[in-house]
Amino acid sequence: MKVFIAALAPLVLLGACSNGGGEAASPAGDDRFAGLDQEILAWRTDIEAGNPVCSKKVDGAGCEGFQVTCKAERTITPDDQAKGVTAKLVAAMTFSGKGAEGRPGSAFAEFSRANGAWTRSETSSVNLTTCAG
Template sequence: MIRTVALAGLSLVILTACGKGADSGAKAEDPNVALRPLIARWSKDLEATHPACGVKVEGKGCQDFQVTCKAIHEVSPDDAKKGITDQVVAAMTFAARNPDGSTGKSGSAFALFSKTGDTWSQGGSDPVNLQTCAPV
C-alpha cells in the first residue's frame, strides 16, 4: 500500500517536471493542473485494460506508472473547427507484475488530451518518442 501511494506521488512529481515552463515557449496557461485527474484515470484504465496488466497480483496488474513526456500538440484546422483550442500529447510507461510481486514486462501507452472550452478530454494517440513526445 505504501509503495502504491509513493508511486502515485512520484508520478505526479514526474508529471509536473515533464511540463514545459512559460520561458520555454509553452502557452501561458499550464495544462498540468487540469490534466492531473485525467492522467490518474488513464493509469487506472491502463491497469484495467492493457494486455500487459492482465495478470493480477494482490489486485494489481501493473506498477511503476510514469509519465515520461508531455508536449504541446498543434491543433489541426479540422480540430479547431470542432472547438478544440489546445492539445497535449503524453507518453506513459509501466511494468507488469509477476506472481511473486517482482517487476515484469514493461509497457507503454500514448494519449492525446484536447481542450474544448474549459474542459479537457482524453483520446488515443499514435506512438511518440518516450522522452521527447515527437512523432515516431
C-alpha cells in the same frame, strides 16, 4: 551589462514555456491545461484495467511503476479551432506488470480540451523522451 540582460530575456521567457523533456508547460496564469492531471490519472486507471501487460493481478494490481515520460503540445488546427479546442497535447506513459514475470509496457494518448472538458484518444507511438512522432 544591460545588453547581456537583454540578450538573456528571450531565453528566460522560453524557459517559462517549456520544462525540458518535451513536457507541456504553460506560463503562470495560463489555465489551458487545468484538469489535465486528473485526466492523466484516469488514463492510468484505464491502462491498469485494460492493458494486456496488466492482466495478471498480484496483490490486487496488475501493473506498477507508472511514469509519464513526456508530454508535448500539439498544433491546434483550424478544424480543431472550429470544434472549440483550446489545448492539445500528446503524452507517453510507461509501466510494468507486477511480480517476477512482469513485462514492461507503454501507452500513448492525445488529449484535447474543448469547452472546458478534456477528451483522450489513443495515438500512435511517440519517442518516450521527447514525444516526437
